[in-house]
Amino acid sequence: MSKQGCIVGIDLGTTHTVVAYSMLAEDGAPGPVELFRIPQLIGAGEVSARDLFPSFLYSPLAQEAVADPWGDAPWALGEYARNRGREVTGRQIASAKSWLCHPRVDRSAPILPWASEAEELTKLSPVEASARLLDHVRVAWDRAHPELPLSDQQVVLTVPASFDQGARELTLSAAGAAGLAVRLLEEPQAAFYAYLADRGPKELEALLGSSPEPARILVCDVGGGTTDLTLIEVARQAGTAELSLERVAVGNHLLLGGDNVDLTLAHLVEKRLADQLQGEDLDAGRFAQLVMACRAAKEQLLGPDAPTEAAVRLLGRGSALLGSTLKATLTRDEVRDVLFDGFLPEAPITARPKRGRGGLVAFGLPYESDPAITHHIAWFLSRHSQSEEVRLPSALLFNGGLFRSEAARQRLQDLFRAWARRPVAVLNESDPDRAVARGAVVYGLALRGDGPRIGGGSARGYYIGAASEDPSKRRAICVVPKGAKEGEPHRAAAQPLSLLLGQAVRFDLYASDDASVHAPGSLVEIDESRFIRLPPVSNAFEADADKPQEIRVELVGELSAIGTLELACEEKTEAESRRYELAFDLRVPAEPQGSKGSIPPSSMPAVSRRSQLPGDPRFEQAREAIERVFGKGRSDVKARETKDLVRELEKVLGERKSWTPETNRALFDALIKDAGARRRSADHERIFWLLAGFCLRPGFGYPGDEQRIQRVAKLIPAGLIFHGESRNWQALWVAWRRLCGGLPEAAQIAIRDLVDPFLAPAEEKLKKPKKLRPTNPVEMLELASSLERLPPQRRADLGRWILERTWTDRDPRLWEALSRIGARNPMYASAHHVVPTRTIERWLDHMTREKWEEVPAAARAAVSLARVTGDRSRDVGESAREAIVQRLEKAAKGGMPLEPEQLAEWTRALREFVPPTAGEQAAFYGEELPVGLRLVTL
Numbered sequence: 001m002s003k004q005g006c007i008v009g010i011d012l013g014t015t016h017t018v019v020a021y022s023m024l025a026e027d028g029a030p031g032p033v034e035l036f037r038i039p040q041l042i043g044a045g046e047v048s049a050r051d052l053f054p055s056f057l058y059s060p061l062a063q064e065a066v067a068d069p070w071g072d073a074p075w076a077l078g079e080y081a082r083n084r085g086r087e088v089t090g091r092q093i094a095s096a097k098s099w100l101c102h103p104r105v106d107r108s109a110p111i112l113p114w115a116s117e118a119e120e121l122t123k124l125s126p127v128e129a130s131a132r133l134l135d136h137v138r139v140a141w142d143r144a145h146p147e148l149p150l151s152d153q154q155v156v157l158t159v160p161a162s163f164d165q166g167a168r169e170l171t172l173s174a175a176g177a178a179g180l181a182v183r184l185l186e187e188p189q190a191a192f193y194a195y196l197a198d199r200g201p202k203e204l205e206a207l208l209g210s211s212p213e214p215a216r217i218l219v220c221d222v223g224g225g226t227t228d229l230t231l232i233e234v235a236r237q238a239g240t241a242e243l244s245l246e247r248v249a250v251g252n253h254l255l256l257g258g259d260n261v262d263l264t265l266a267h268l269v270e271k272r273l274a275d276q277l278q279g280e281d282l283d284a285g286r287f288a289q290l291v292m293a294c295r296a297a298k299e300q301l302l303g304p305d306a307p308t309e310a311a312v313r314l315l316g317r318g319s320a321l322l323g324s325t326l327k328a329t330l331t332r333d334e335v336r337d338v339l340f341d342g343f344l345p346e347a348p349i350t351a352r353p354k355r356g357r358g359g360l361v362a363f364g365l366p367y368e369s370d371p372a373i374t375h376h377i378a379w380f381l382s383r384h385s386q387s388e389e390v391r392l393p394s395a396l397l398f399n400g401g402l403f404r405s406e407a408a409r410q411r412l413q414d415l416f417r418a419w420a421r422r423p424v425a426v427l428n429e430s431d432p433d434r435a436v437a438r439g440a441v442v443y444g445l446a447l448r449g450d451g452p453r454i455g456g457g458s459a460r461g462y463y464i465g466a467a468s469e470d471p472s473k474r475r476a477i478c479v480v481p482k483g484a485k486e487g488e489p490h491r492a493a494a495q496p497l498s499l500l501l502g503q504a505v506r507f508d509l510y511a512s513d514d515a516s517v518h519a520p521g522s523l524v525e526i527d528e529s530r531f532i533r534l535p536p537v538s539n540a541f542e543a544d545a546d547k548p549q550e551i552r553v554e555l556v557g558e559l560s561a562i563g564t565l566e567l568a569c570e571e572k573t574e575a576e577s578r579r580y581e582l583a584f585d586l587r588v589p590a591e592p593q594g595s596k597g598s599i600p601p602s603s604m605p606a607v608s609r610r611s612q613l614p615g616d617p618r619f620e621q622a623r624e625a626i627e628r629v630f631g632k633g634r635s636d637v638k639a640r641e642t643k644d645l646v647r648e649l650e651k652v653l654g655e656r657k658s659w660t661p662e663t664n665r666a667l668f669d670a671l672i673k674d675a676g677a678r679r680r681s682a683d684h685e686r687i688f689w690l691l692a693g694f695c696l697r698p699g700f701g702y703p704g705d706e707q708r709i710q711r712v713a714k715l716i717p718a719g720l721i722f723h724g725e726s727r728n729w730q731a732l733w734v735a736w737r738r739l740c741g742g743l744p745e746a747a748q749i750a751i752r753d754l755v756d757p758f759l760a761p762a763e764e765k766l767k768k769p770k771k772l773r774p775t776n777p778v779e780m781l782e783l784a785s786s787l788e789r790l791p792p793q794r795r796a797d798l799g800r801w802i803l804e805r806t807w808t809d810r811d812p813r814l815w816e817a818l819s820r821i822g823a824r825n826p827m828y829a830s831a832h833h834v835v836p837t838r839t840i841e842r843w844l845d846h847m848t849r850e851k852w853e854e855v856p857a858a859a860r861a862a863v864s865l866a867r868v869t870g871d872r873s874r875d876v877g878e879s880a881r882e883a884i885v886q887r888l889e890k891a892a893k894g895g896m897p898l899e900p901e902q903l904a905e906w907t908r909a910l911r912e913f914v915p916p917t918a919g920e921q922a923a924f925y926g927e928e929l930p931v932g933l934r935l936v937t938l
Contacts, residue, residue, distance in 0.1 A: 006021050011436040014097045055094075100130060201243055272328045401432060499551055623670045799821040799835060837875070
């Protein structure tokens with residue numbers, strides 16, 4: 001049969017990647033849906049093809065001879081990577097898909113394997129790891145089908161239905177890096193398409209019976225990393241015998257799946273290994289191996305013909321264990337108890353998920369705070385019922401690895417029977433490991449007209465934040481309504497909007513799956529129980545010489561054919577229509593649900609927010625004062641005018657501490673226009689850095705800050721012009737410390753390169769620049785210790801130098817610097833920048849030897865270094881934390897000035913996760929943040 005091409009479906013799963021396809025004949029007729037057996041390493045030198053391609057990457061040791069027929073080096077992928085990663089610590093990447101939707105880290109940064117200290121290992125970003133898996137698939141496919149390269153085929157790539165737009169954009173980036181142009185499809189829909197292909201419409205017709213009401217099917221998809229809930233309604237089309245299929249609801253993102261069960265079992269087994277571990281906790285790498293071993297035991301004990309127990313083995317290491325293997329046992333009843341009591345407990349239909357901090361933070365991933373999947377199902381069904389009485393589904397369709405277990409399926413059936421007081425039908429599902437990839441192909445065929453399509457449009461409505469006169473309330477404008485169809489543009493023309501040109505802008509983006517449908521342009525109040533915050537959208541638009549800086553626009557948005565959200569602003573005039581595209585700002589973390597006011601409202605308000613800025617007489621007077629001192633050609637400025645500039649600005653605008661972020665940034669924009677003017681005199685330079693640092697602090701959190709910081713970063717190599725001025729050095733160090741949260745890694749490294757020769761001990765033999773003689777070493781040290789966005793070893797080096805000084809120097813500021821360097825919860829950087837735990841534990845050992853009664857700052861530093869994050873890769877051992885608690889209690893009794901409330905607060909932070917307070921933020925940055933600006937701590 002001649003081939004026209006093929007439809008390919010790829011399930012890029014947390015646990016496995018699966019590929020299916022249908023060949024198209026020359027006349028376009030589709031062939032059967034088949035699985036592509038993916039060649040992969042199953043041993044160091046053994047290759048075999050499998051339906052399931054484990055989504056694991058492993059970096060072989062230097063002495064390992066590993067075959068690489070696909071160009072995967074320096075990584076091995078697939079079955080060998082999964083199995084070998086159980087044996088060698090810190091060299092395996094797992095759950096890359098879960099990291100793609102982790103909003104609290106830089107998902108484009110090389111952070112995986114998480115917290116690994118393995119030598120000669122090049123880390124990958126979650127996007128790169130996903131791209132490598134897809135690239136392996138592409139190479140394998142092209143070798144098997146040289147006449148049909150994968151890049152030329154119609155490829156459907158599945159994603160969790162709950163993936164937000166940021167995670168979808170990153171998935172597309174990964175596919176693009178692998179050379180693939182793909183269309184996205186939600187996994188529960190793919191599972192339903194596979195069911196349709198296998199069973200046809202007869203079961204659905206039987207489900208409808210003679211009732212005129214549509215049947216509602218709940219697709220419950222619990223995979224390795226996520227739980228996806230989707231409601232699909234089936235009805236008879238009026239006047240025809242055909243069935244209509246409509247997706248009516250999708251659940252919120254739940255980082256909750258089989259991985260969580262494995263983690264819980266690993267914690268259980270770790271306690272049993274306590275005697276063999278001789279009181280030591282497993283580090284993150286060995287705990288990861290234990291999780292993998294527990295996963296294998298779980299699958300065995302929940303499978304058909306399961307034994308009553310299974311052994312869990314963990315390879316030993318080190319002289320204390322004599323290289324022996326650690327052994328424990330899990331029973332079938334224990335695994336079922338964990339599954340049923342923790343993840344599928346009995347619950348009333350009125351149950352609601354518990355809110356709060358994540359229950360588990362393993363390997364850096366913040367899993368759902370309530371692991372009870374049944375609670376999330378009850379809340380999902382309640383939210384998507386039109387009346388107070390919860391509308392239960394007519395049938396269930398199970399998918400995902402968890403439901404390979406008959407016991408898990410039966411548990412949910414029993415729960416629905418109790419809720420409905422009658423049996424609830426269960427659709428005969430396809431193989432849960434392979435259904436999603438097969439369903440993706442069926443969907444691809446449906447796009448060509450070969451089979452029915454699921455309708456329903458967008459499962460969520462999308463909204464852009466608008467300014468509100470009442471800062472305690474949040475408002476937003478609907479741009480794309482719930483139910484919007486692909487390729488259908490929507491225009492929010494009801495609200496008068498303005499867009500700033502000539503500078504970067506950022507707009508807050510919200511989504512809601514509320515049953516209510518708002519028309520485009522509707523202005524609504526944000527209810528945190530029904531709206532979730534997404535990564536913002538942003539861009540910088542150049543201003544034409546003949547156009548005003550602020551123009552009137554309308555918001556437009558649509559769902560693209562590939563499954564992403566496209567937003568833009570359109571300016572309409574009689575002569576033309578101009579479009580300004582907006583892009584997702586994936587570097588800015590989405591705000592956690594329930595957090596309030598962490599970043600300012602959108603810069604595109606319902607009414608202009610610029611009343612304090614250009615055009616306001618007070619601001620214009622302030623801007624003129626800056627331009628008189630720093631503007632071009634102003635050689636007639638008297639020295640006193642330069643020295644008094646800050647005082648003059650306060651006369652016009654009020655005290656500095658009352659300046660709003662808008663005022664601060666506008667003043668900075670006026671100042672930076674001619675940064676070279678700081679060279680005119682020592683006073684010019686000092687005032688420049690004083691104002692720049694104050695007006696741009698903390699270097700992020702406001703629209704356009706990235707571009708502003710880039711302009712400041714260009715000035716770092718020049719250092720100071722007037723080297724002999726001590727006050728100038730102080731202004732420079734303070735300015736850079738104020739801005740450190742926005743400085744990228746390269747800029748922070750440049751600063752450390754500048755100051756390290758003056759902070760390092762003599763034995764480090766760091767060469768000092770001949771012409772550079774900086775002063776104010778205290779401010780220099782505060783700056784260096786505030787630079788979080790650096791390689792962990794570089795931060796650890798600074799901490800080691802400071803620790804050595806504490807042997808002879810009792811200055812409390814040394815301990816304050818150590819508390820910043822070794823903090824377990826970074827104030828602004830990603831968690832992968834923290835100093836390794838083993839280094840911190842050595843520092844803590846030194847700290848406990850200090851006389852805290854005489855040096856209270858050492859006690860505060862110890863708390864900062866030992867406080868709980870919930871992430872095993874960052875947390876010091878429990879014994880080390882308890883030692884700090886005991887030392888605090890002893891010091892308090894010995895006369896250290898410590899109030900009982902402070903002792904209780906510190907003790908709590910050493911035993912459970914306590915988010916950093918606003919006071920701790922102010923202490924870190926050295927002062928309060930600008931009025932109206934609050935930041936989310938990573």
